[in-house]
Amino acid sequence: MSKRSGAAMAVNLNSKKPKHWSLGLLESMKDPECIVIKSKQVVVIKDKYPKAKIHYLVLPEADINSIYALDKSHIKLLEEFGEIFEEIKKDEKLPLKAGFHAVPSMQRLHMHIISTDMVSPCLKTKLHWNSFTTKFFRPYADVLEELKEKGCITKMAPELVLSFKSSELQCNQCSYKPKTMPQLKEHLLTHIKKENN
16 A cells, blocks of 8 residues: 555545535434424424424434334324424414425434425525425325324325426415515515514
């Protein structure tokens, strides 16, 4: 082995390998600043890039990758997710919904609890919007029911995933169909103004 390759190897062994962004939830689960609720089985954290005024993530302590790794032994765990959702609903004034992305971008099973206003500076793209306002967002109750009936969660067909992700923009509170995200974001504020009047 040459001196050069030996030195390069030493640098590689000593330098910390950067963690992939998809593993970020695992770090947030340990960060007291992010944690909202913690039990033996479940951790609730604030989403670091909220897509609405209220946006939490419910995660298991157990290393479960996604809804597709669930089986009948996880029913009680998922029921605890639902109990936490009900608790949070009592504490928040805004309407909330809970569910899972058909194709999650982050490692570790996580359920979104998100307010329906969808007003946030972090909501920037059509993909962000469609991932919460189309059938790409699988409601909590539907996932729990499927797990109880089938003992597993069926993966969504790739062509369906693609069609939901690329759906035309439409307001989630009325029939308005904007051409662009800035138009949609401006329109969403009109719903908040109506509520406040």
